[in-house]
Amino acid sequence: MKIAILPGDGIGPEIVTQAVKVLNALGEQFEMETAPVGGAGYEASGHPLPEATLKLAKDADAVLFGAVGDWKYDTLDRPLRPEQAILGLRKNLGLFGNLRPAILYPELAGASTLKPEVVSGLDILIVRELTGDIYFGQPRGVRECPDGPFKGQREGFDTMRYAEGEIRRIAHVAFQAAQKRDKRLTSVDKANVLETFQFWKDIVTDVHKEYPDVALDHMYVDNAAMQLVRAPKKFDVIVTGNMFGDILSDAAAMLTGSIGMLPSASLDANNKGLYEPSHGSAPDIAGKGIANPLATILSAAMMLRYSLNKVEQADRIESAVKKVLAQGLRTADIYEEGTTKVGTEEMGNAVVKALA
Amino acid sequence: MKIAILPGDGIGPEIVTQAVKVLNALGEQFEMETAPVGGAGYEASGHPLPEATLKLAKDADAVLFGAVGDWKYDTLDRPLRPEQAILGLRKNLGLFGNLRPAILYPELAGASTLKPEVVSGLDILIVRELTGDIYFGQPRGVRECPDGPFKGQREGFDTMRYAEGEIRRIAHVAFQAAQKRDKRLTSVDKANVLETFQFWKDIVTDVHKEYPDVALDHMYVDNAAMQLVRAPKKFDVIVTGNMFGDILSDAAAMLTGSIGMLPSASLDANNKGLYEPSHGSAPDIAGKGIANPLATILSAAMMLRYSLNKVEQADRIESAVKKVLAQGLRTADIYEEGTTKVGTEEMGNAVVKALA
Numbered sequence: 171m172k173i174a175i176l177p178g179d180g181i182g183p184e185i186v187t188q189a190v191k192v193l194n195a196l197g198e199q200f201e202m203e204t205a206p207v208g209g210a211g212y213e214a215s216g217h218p219l220p221e222a223t224l225k226l227a228k229d230a231d232a233v234l235f236g237a238v239g240d241w242k243y244d245t246l247d248r249p250l251r252p253e254q255a256i257l258g259l260r261k262n263l264g265l266f267g268n269l270r271p272a273i274l275y276p277e278l279a280g281a282s283t284l285k286p287e288v289v290s291g292l293d294i295l296i297v298r299e300l301t302g303d304i305y306f307g308q309p310r311g312v313r314e315c316p317d318g319p320f321k322g323q324r325e326g327f328d329t330m331r332y333a334e335g336e337i338r339r340i341a342h343v344a345f346q347a348a349q350k351r352d353k354r355l356t357s358v359d360k361a362n363v364l365e366t367f368q369f370w371k372d373i374v375t376d377v378h379k380e381y382p383d384v385a386l387d388h389m390y391v392d393n394a395a396m397q398l399v400r401a402p403k404k405f406d407v408i409v410t411g412n413m414f415g416d417i418l419s420d421a422a423a424m425l426t427g428s429i430g431m432l433p434s435a436s437l438d439a440n441n442k443g444l445y446e447p448s449h450g451s452a453p454d455i456a457g458k459g460i461a462n463p464l465a466t467i468l469s470a471a472m473m474l475r476y477s478l479n480k481v482e483q484a485d486r487i488e489s490a491v492k493k494v495l496a497q498g499l500r501t502a503d504i505y506e507e508g509t510t511k512v513g514t515e516e517m518g519n520a521v522v523k524a525l526a
Numbered sequence: 527m528k529i530a531i532l533p534g535d536g537i538g539p540e541i542v543t544q545a546v547k548v549l550n551a552l553g554e555q556f557e558m559e560t561a562p563v564g565g566a567g568y569e570a571s572g573h574p575l576p577e578a579t580l581k582l583a584k585d586a587d588a589v590l591f592g593a594v595g596d597w598k599y600d601t602l603d604r605p606l607r608p609e610q611a612i613l614g615l616r617k618n619l620g621l622f623g624n625l626r627p628a629i630l631y632p633e634l635a636g637a638s639t640l641k642p643e644v645v646s647g648l649d650i651l652i653v654r655e656l657t658g659d660i661y662f663g664q665p666r667g668v669r670e671c672p673d674g675p676f677k678g679q680r681e682g683f684d685t686m687r688y689a690e691g692e693i694r695r696i697a698h699v700a701f702q703a704a705q706k707r708d709k710r711l712t713s714v715d716k717a718n719v720l721e722t723f724q725f726w727k728d729i730v731t732d733v734h735k736e737y738p739d740v741a742l743d744h745m746y747v748d749n750a751a752m753q754l755v756r757a758p759k760k761f762d763v764i765v766t767g768n769m770f771g772d773i774l775s776d777a778a779a780m781l782t783g784s785i786g787m788l789p790s791a792s793l794d795a796n797n798k799g800l801y802e803p804s805h806g807s808a809p810d811i812a813g814k815g816i817a818n819p820l821a822t823i824l825s826a827a828m829m830l831r832y833s834l835n836k837v838e839q840a841d842r843i844e845s846a847v848k849k850v851l852a853q854g855l856r857t858a859d860i861y862e863e864g865t866t867k868v869g870t871e872e873m874g875n876a877v878v879k880a881l882a
């Protein structure tokens with residue numbers, strides 16, 4: 171089985187190194203090949219997603235991705251900026267199904283800005299559609315405003331769109347995920363304003379007929395943003411579009427106060443996937459050896475579970491992570507008095523040791 | 527001065543009654559005229575925004591609005607649903623500038639789901655553009671998907687757009703609001719993905735030249751959703767588009783845990799405005815006399831301040847509200863042990879008494 175390793179920028183290389191170490195400690199045979207992406211891709215060959223990197227990702231059975239981005243690329247033209255690599259990978263690999271768990275580990279309850287009783291035991295799964303919506307819809311650009319009171323001025327515009335099949339396939343992913351959990355799915359839309367999301371709501375309602383064992387409810391996105399703050403534990407699985415999912419999954423992740431712990435999977439129709447931590451490239455702490463590698467290590471576990479069909483090995487990694495937390499080991503981002511502060515590499519080594 | 531009173535549905539009539547009582551207790555002469563809107567408009571004349579109601583709102587100097595919506599209208603066609611009234615009023619009256627303060631009163635710090643140290647003293651102002659963006663952009667609808675892998679299927683679609691002048695005018699509102707506060711403005715966009723919001727960012731940056739005394743920063747909407755949870759007190763004024771503003775202003779309101787306290791103003795180019803509580807019509811508690819009227823009473827204060835140029839009277843109402851909170855009076859939504867639980871009318875009466 172071949173894994174493409176794309177470390178990227180900032181803390182990406184450091185945290186991916188630890189995840190690779192953990193994978194290698196499982197006693198399995200993986201073929202791994204590394205390629206530059208994001209700012210590193212741009213430095214290497216003038217494009218954030220070099221052709222060779224894309225080819226490697228396409229040919230592999232799964233992709234382990236670090237993080238991309240650095241302020242120094244802010245002045246580049248948009249198509250050359252690091253984050254275009256991630257959009258390009260999603261689109262080219264057809265990774266439409268983004269799974270983002272927001273889990274609060276009991277040991278880390280104190281890290282949240284929310285009161286412990288509101289978040290302790292939090293365990294939600296956000297299923298975000300990742301290759302459609304206003305992210306990729308055409309036409310888009312800057313043009314002359316065609317009508318209305320601002321006619322003749324310049325205007326920026328984009329197209330939001332979802333085809334029936336696009337909604338159906340992400341709905342299936344979400345219903346099936348809910349079946350494996352508490353069997354409750356909340357579909358988040360803005361059907362009171364947007365045609366796209368009235369259509370979304372209708373199709374999700376239709377797909378629901380195939381999953382009578384799952385309880386479905388619909389919620390407007392503004393209300394969902396409120397309920398995530400008010401009573402996040404009431405959610406089980408949330409499914410939504412690319413744009414709303416971008417906002418809500420980050421908000422949900424931040425509820426835990428420990429975004430350095432949260433993995434993600436982006437899957438295609440055959441469960442091939444790209445796995446990456448939910449956090450960013452954190453250029454301010456890059457190279458200091460203090461970044462939290464656990465989100466990336468847990469992303470590797472998701473990779474074993476969803477793409478490589480090694481559920482037992484995934485379980486082993488997840489147990490090992492729980493063990494190091496129970497041992498009181500903490501990187502700086504989740505450190506509290508009374509625990510033991512460790513660096514990136516020490517944390518990776520501790521997970522390897524805990525695997526045994 | 528003429529005020530259009532649009533109570534609407536659910537708890538709307540009860541809470542508006544209290545605000546009207548407070549206005550009448552100021553010893554000023556206001557001409558007030560009431561008209562049905564939302565579900566009540568539909569019942570009265572088959573449309574959520576009856577023509578006579580729209581005319582009244584247009585002719586008035588300001589509009590005091592309760593809330594609209596009830597589950598019983600969920601099955602109506604979209605153009606007939608209650609919330610279309612609010613969209614229609616915004617568009618027809620040109621109410622492009624939505625001001626939504628998120629303030630946590632010290633007495634109510636316990637009501638928040640966030641830790642007191644994270645939210646106590648919270649005082650942010652969200653400036654949301656209200657008549658543009660994907661809310662009103664054309665074309666929109668359901669059509670045959672014109673291209674790509676889903677070609678030929680049905681697809682829902684909408685158009686996001688912002689013309690230069692639309693961005694400029696809301697930016698001016700936001701910079702001027704910031705000048706009266708802590709002189710810090712965060713413009714929230716998704717310039718890394720959307721053409722509309724790269725354009726937005728460029729125009730806001732340009733308008734900034736006229737406000738050198740205000741510190742401007744730009745933040746992606748997903749990050750803004752995170753920062754609101756992580757460290758909301760770091761914000762002063764936030765300006766953003768209609769769609770992102772819908773989501774972020776509700777999230778910010780919920781941070782306070784006391785959305786029953788939060789007013790809002792929606793202004794046109796001449797400071798004529800519509801004023802409404804930030805919360806909804808709460809049909810589940812309608813008619814029970816337990817709804818919190820303070821958000822509506824504080825909306826009336828905003829009306830005096832922004833549209834009717836009666837700043838002193840606005841101050842009087844706001845002081846009276848602080849006084850009743852200090853007296854320990856609480857409606858059910860903000861009740862805590864050790865305080866005195868009161869109903870809607872008692873709360874209104876207490877504010878009137880505190881005005882004296």
Ligand SMILES: CC(C)[C@H](C(=O)O)[C@@H](O)C(=O)O
Nearest residue numbers: 253254256257416718719748
């Ligand atoms: C970097 C950016 C384009 C991306 C997105 O908006 O999808 C990121 O925020 C994410 O959620 O992975």
Ligand SMILES: CC(C)[C@H](C(=O)O)[C@@H](O)C(=O)O
Nearest residue numbers: 362363392609610612613772
């Ligand atoms: C009712 C709905 C159309 C409206 C909106 O989305 O603007 C509401 O959520 C609001 O924020 O006032």
